[in-house]
Amino acid sequence: MAKQMSEEYYQLLEQIQAADFVLVELTLYLDTHPADTQALAQFQQYSDYSQSLKRNFEQKFGPLLQFGVSNNPGSSWNWGKGPWPWQV
Secondary structure (H helix, E strand, O other): OOOOOOOHHHHHHHHHHHHHHHHHHHHHHHHHHOOOHHHHHHHHHHHHHHHHHHHHHHHOOOOOOOOOOOOOOOOOOOOOOOOHHHOO
């Protein structure tokens, strides 16, 4: 059974998915146009944005993946706490 989360939870997940979609598309484009400096700059911009969104999400709601973006030495193991992204 899916657990209902706050509206912010779903908004952040949607923003992460959108940013990562752009990164996939830019990766495909750069595979065939590696000298396009504008596309490369855009890729770096979205990569930074995606990482920022993921850090923000994980600070508020816990890890997205078992190895997550947040690397907090000394913090407790949070992976077992839910809900996991596929449970909402």
